Amino acid sequence: MSLIVSNLTKKYGEKTVVDHLSFAMEKPGVYALLGTNGAGKTTSIRMMLGMLAKDEGEALWDGKALNPATCNVGYLAEERGLYPKYTLMDQLIYFAALRGIPAAEARKRILYWAERLEVEEYLYPDAAKPAEDEDDGENGKKTKQRGRGKKAKPKLADQLSKGNQQKIQLMIALLPDPELLILDEPLSGLDPVNTDLFKSVIQEEIDKGKYLIMSSHQMATVEEFCTDLTILHRSHAVLQGNLNEIKKSYGRVNLYLKTEQEIDGYIKALGIQVKSKKEQEYRLRVTGEAQANELLGTLIANHVTIVVFELREPSLHEIFVSHVEE
């Protein structure tokens, strides 16, 4: 299976909002679609999924036009919401039905993801331990029947925190067990604990061999998962390719140095750029490995005690900022 996007273009009047975007995913993994606000990420995703008319180009899934009606796609949209006054379970069953999942199967999947995302208490207010039912098969029904005495009212969407609503929205995207999962800003607005939870779910999907497209501003997270990427800026793709190769192409130019003595004079003498300094901790930008080695030789020759000497490739954040600023 593969996803091939070629020449996707969208214009509003005279303004081009996505200009001939092309990329390909030949194997499972995470493809990152990065860009500043308004760069055209969400519009590109909407065009790929056929929600928005394309002015040019196509998106092919397994050689055929990508159509959510014929291929199993999950989508966590950037603009996401829930019916505020309907119960969560009703909404989940409804969305599952719209994706062609029978109610009984939907209830099983809902239970699994409710436990995985730690939202059982909102979906099964009467159940102390909904997991006990998992072995019995018809979990939803049994869970509902188990409550004795006064039943707790099912939760409505507007009674949940934003983070918990986001979990329900992720559940909606995951319910059809999609082959291609598109996550538009999946981690925005989450606390560190829930960020880790979401990241573990993403890793689970990667381990299952799914194709993921992720759009995010959290570069560290994207860097953690993605293998390939496109950086969009003002409707154009300004950088594309495999992340490791992109990094290699920049060379190891970031030098992190920690010493016990002041070394400002040596740095200045070699003409090295200081990015930041805190006491004897230096973040330097060297021209390459030769300049870094020259500095190291100078420090040794002058009996400077070196605590840390680390030469690194630029981070995705630095690559992104450098391209966008250009």
Add this chain to the structure above:
Amino acid sequence: MGRKRKPQVGTVFSFTFQRHTGRKGYRVGTFAGMLVCFLLPLVIMTLVETLSGGSDEEELLVCRAGTVYVADSDGDAGTSASILERAVGSAAAEGNAEGEAAGNVTAGDDAEGEAAGNAAAGVRFAASEGGVKFVPAESFEQAYEQAEADGDALVLAIDEAEGGYHATVILPDESGLSDEDAEALETYVQVQFGDVLMAKAGLSLPQLISLGMATQVTYGEETLEDDGDFEEGMREILGYLLPYLNIMVLYFLILFYGQSVSTCVLMEKTSKLMDTFLIAVKPRDLLIGKLLGTVLAAFLQVVCWIIGLVGGFAAGTFAVKQINPGTDMALIKIFDSLEVFGGLFSLSGFVLGCAILLAGFLLYCALGSIGGALAGKPEDLSTTNGIYVMVLLISFFVTLSGTKPWMDWVPFTAVLVTPGRMLAGETSFAQGLLSLMLTVLGALVMVLIASKIYRVMALYKGKIPTMRQVLAMMGIKGKKKQTGKESGR
């Protein structure tokens, strides 16, 4: 992979319908409305009948005497007795004749006729066997003894006094009757004594009957007393009244539910759910499902209210007839005359009328859904609903000025006037059928337009677009030039 997904109209419809009907407000509103519709006519009709006097029978005096012995001082007790008995007999004959004329001759009705027939001059003679008999006696003493011996008899003593006659009703000491029976006979004799006097004056029985014949003087050409003319009158009144009633009720229902549809259609946009939906369902399926779900829930509510109303009138009619079988309440006369409106009150006519209402309801709600499709946020609805409200208002005022045959062929006016015109016999069944087909066609076209607009506006953000911009987005007119951020597929 590769499987074709089924249309999701059914799933959306089912969810929307369940959400509407499952709401506490809907259920309470429906039930409370039905209860009010049921109780209001029942209570009002019952109160009106009760306060206006209730049963006619309660006003009648009752005389249980089986025999009245007549003693006349001038020796002609036979004439007096026969005249008084004839008066009771002729009243009985009239009562029975009325029962037969109404075509309701049953054992019960016959008994009712008998009871009514024995009522004369405000007095009902309720003898246990064979009705009352007026028997001449030789003398007062003989009359008194016989009456005392019978136990259920009274004595009527007639004396010629100076310048007139004096009639006295006497209740024997050992009688089983009461003072009320004697007073009732006294009332009867008082009213009928004129006939006795005329007989004493020498008029023959046929002459007396002629004198007693009822005369009625009326003004004008028509009278509601005549059955055919009454039907014609009712047809004229209801033919005028019902279309206007129909228009008024429908106007408010459509106004209310049309806005409810547009709000419902907007819900996915305000809940930021459009993206989530568009991955799972086509905008057309989403709109049609929501529209049908809302319309059916609304129609069900209206039907419940109508059932309550019809049940209330039926119960009210039953209650009034229990209170006063001979009621002359105008409303009940109207109900009794509804059978003259064969057009709509036949089963097929009723079904056709309902189908036109449903199709018209759908038509206007589809128009309302365009308002929802065009809006991006709830505040926009006051503007975007303008189209739908304007069309409804124009249709409303056009139809108020008087119904015309062409209104049957315009779907927007047909729903307002055709059921009423069918009721009045101005539109035939075949014409009604054609009107229904046109209304259904209009509704389908409107649903199609609404779904196309919804499709292009699904992801639109920005100011409310002009009609020209919407047409351009739909690829119908001019070059596409958008002011908003995005429009759907």
